[in-house]
Amino acid sequence: MAKRPTGTTSKAPRGMRKGLTAYGDPGFSLFLRKAFIKAAGYSDDALDRPIIGITDTFSDYNPCHGNVRQLVEAVKRGVMLSGGLPFAFPTVSIHESFSNPTSMFLRNLMAIDTEEMIRAQPMDAVVLIGGCDKTVPAQLMGAASADVPAIQLITGPMLVGHYKGEVLGACTDCRRLWAMHRAGKIDEEEIEAVSGRLAPTVGTCMVMGTASTMGCLTEALGMALPHTGTIPATHADRIRAAEASGREAVKMAAAGRKPKDVITQASLRNAMVVLQAIGGSTNAVVHLAALAGRLGLTWDLEELDRLGREVPVLLDLKPAGSNYMEHFHWSGGVPRLLQELRDHLDLDAPTVTGERLGDWVDRAEQVPGQTIIRSLGQPLKKTGAHAVLRGSLAPGGAVIKAAAATPKLMVHTGRAVVFEDVEDMTNRIDDPDLDVTADDILVMRNAGPKGHPGMPEAGLLPIPKKLAQQGVTDMIRISDARMSGTAYGTIVLHVTPEAAEGSPLALVRSGDRISLDVPNRRVDLLVDEAELAERRKGWKKPKHMRQRQRGYRKLYLDHVTQADKGCDFDFLEK
Numbered sequence: 001m002a003k004r005p006t007g008t009t010s011k012a013p014r015g016m017r018k019g020l021t022a023y024g025d026p027g028f029s030l031f032l033r034k035a036f037i038k039a040a041g042y043s044d045d046a047l048d049r050p051i052i053g054i055t056d057t058f059s060d061y062n063p064c065h066g067n068v069r070q071l072v073e074a075v076k077r078g079v080m081l082s083g084g085l086p087f088a089f090p091t092v093s094i095h096e097s098f099s100n101p102t103s104m105f106l107r108n109l110m111a112i113d114t115e116e117m118i119r120a121q122p123m124d125a126v127v128l129i130g131g132c133d134k135t136v137p138a139q140l141m142g143a144a145s146a147d148v149p150a151i152q153l154i155t156g157p158m159l160v161g162h163y164k165g166e167v168l169g170a171c172t173d174c175r176r177l178w179a180m181h182r183a184g185k186i187d188e189e190e191i192e193a194v195s196g197r198l199a200p201t202v203g204t205c206m207v208m209g210t211a212s213t214m215g216c217l218t219e220a221l222g223m224a225l226p227h228t229g230t231i232p233a234t235h236a237d238r239i240r241a242a243e244a245s246g247r248e249a250v251k252m253a254a255a256g257r258k259p260k261d262v263i264t265q266a267s268l269r270n271a272m273v274v275l276q277a278i279g280g281s282t283n284a285v286v287h288l289a290a291l292a293g294r295l296g297l298t299w300d301l302e303e304l305d306r307l308g309r310e311v312p313v314l315l316d317l318k319p320a321g322s323n324y325m326e327h328f329h330w331s332g333g334v335p336r337l338l339q340e341l342r343d344h345l346d347l348d349a350p351t352v353t354g355e356r357l358g359d360w361v362d363r364a365e366q367v368p369g370q371t372i373i374r375s376l377g378q379p380l381k382k383t384g385a386h387a388v389l390r391g392s393l394a395p396g397g398a399v400i401k402a403a404a405a406t407p408k409l410m411v412h413t414g415r416a417v418v419f420e421d422v423e424d425m426t427n428r429i430d431d432p433d434l435d436v437t438a439d440d441i442l443v444m445r446n447a448g449p450k451g452h453p454g455m456p457e458a459g460l461l462p463i464p465k466k467l468a469q470q471g472v473t474d475m476i477r478i479s480d481a482r483m484s485g486t487a488y489g490t491i492v493l494h495v496t497p498e499a500a501e502g503s504p505l506a507l508v509r510s511g512d513r514i515s516l517d518v519p520n521r522r523v524d525l526l527v528d529e530a531e532l533a534e535r536r537k538g539w540k541k542p543k544h545m546r547q548r549q550r551g552y553r554k555l556y557l558d559h560v561t562q563a564d565k566g567c568d569f570d571f572l573e574k
Contacts, residue, residue, distance in 0.1 A: 066202025078246025105454030203233025276384025281485020290566025448498025
């Protein structure tokens with residue numbers, strides 16, 4: 001029989017005695033709880049052990065989580081081998097392609113669900129199983145607020161696909177090949193064939209999109225075991241990682257080590273460093289801001305920008321580079337990357353195991369001859385992934401993924417071609433009569449947290465078809481929307497305040513001149529203030545914000561914060 005964990009001196013209720021239902025008689029509450037759970041065949045010995053909750057985020061709508069049931073069973077095995085009692089429980093599960101209007105609209109709902117189920121049900125620690133873009137941040141946010149020992153288990157990236165001898169990865173190659181289809185270079189039959197090769201296994205996108213970014217950042221934060229952010233979803237090591245996470249959860253329950261003990265100001269800064277070095281998704285900027293808000297930590301966009309000037313991109317992965325997550329993993333993964341970055345990191349930052357982050361770094365695997373993880377002396381890009389812009393068009397800030405942008409467009413002044421919202425852009429972008437040239441700047445508004453609502457990943461405005469057919473592959477695009485981490489281009493995102501709040505973005509008109517100067521971190525609307533004041537008199541909020549709303553949509557519109565604050569609900573900030 002496995003030895004029961006010891007080591008805690010806390011007198012707080014544990015196991016089945018934790019969080020009793022309010023019947024006015026605690027003894028009866030415990031009696032009734034045990035009576036009902038014994039209907040499932042549990043013994044008194046089992047029910048007297050530490051309880052480890054396991055979030056079950058499997059869904060038929062979510063292929064990124066297609067291996068969750070396997071992972072749950074492996075976590076249970078690890079928990080029981082360490083003397084704990086596992087209980088899996090379902091929560092909201094979000095997939096990017098199956099979330100209307102957007103996954104970001106539902107992230108906070110999943111965070112609330114996760115938080116309240118952790119709080120409502122007896123558990124001494126919890127293993128959070130997630131992978132798809134918004135699920136990991138939602139779980140981290142929920143666990144941080146629930147204040148229960150927690151460890152993250154990533155579902156893992158899928159393996160690469162192949163088509164006519166070319167290695168393919170979702171979803172960077174999805175976007176590239178779709179752009180070729182729009183330009184008439186790939187016909188309908190071939191694009192359908194490609195769609196069956198881009199995502200060949202369960203798991204998350206195998207490029208450095210948002211899912212992979214959050215997997216890496218979770219390790220950097222110390223909230224997941226080393227290497228577990230990058231193991232492919234289909235490999236046996238992923239199952240062993242689940243078992244190890246279950247074992248660790250039992251230790252965490254005994255030690256009482258909570259997210260607030262692991263995610264510190266130093267941890268958050270380490271995550272910023274890693275985000276810049278991996279060429280990570282701009283979505284992570286929003287998620288880290290939200291997580292900081294849940295823990296009462298400082299989120300400083302200027303610090304992120306400063307680190308972007310100091311920390312180069314070291315990973316040769318798409319979309320900034322050429323390779324895929326499985327290649328990164330077998331090159332040593334996050335611990336080996338951290339080793340290259342050690343001079344920029346706080347190695348004394350805590351982790352879920354109780355060790356220093358530096359202890360993980362010291363044990364990093366050395367892979368002779370690997371070229372995926374570059375050295376600081378030979379980076380993939382000389383500066384980091386992200387730059388933070390300010391200026392008259394974005395007084396609260398905006399973000400550009402400089403690592404995925406076209407260098408010659410980083411300093412440019414052009415004429416604005418304005419789209420009122422996503423629908424307007426969809427209806428007019430391919431109109432052959434659209435007044436647009438390659439030197440213009442495409443501007444889309446009312447796609448922010450409140451404006452759509454849900455801040456869709458529509459910031460990657462497609463190149464107008466008539467320009468794409470002429471060979472144009474990139475233009476400056478500016479919006480208050482988000483962009484998938486798998487995307488690329490010279491794209492200014494998260495313009496704050498958003499247009500739905502009556503910001504300068506709401507006042508731009510086609511024909512206005514806009515200046516982008518990334519080296520000097522500026523994005524400016526070249527229209528005098530008197531003219532903008534006159535335009536402001538005629539501005540109205542988007543129609544849906546003037547209509548009566550109900551349910552979750554009303555809650556969202558009433559309380560969601562701007563991108564610089566993480567798009568969380570204001571009442572959930574610490």
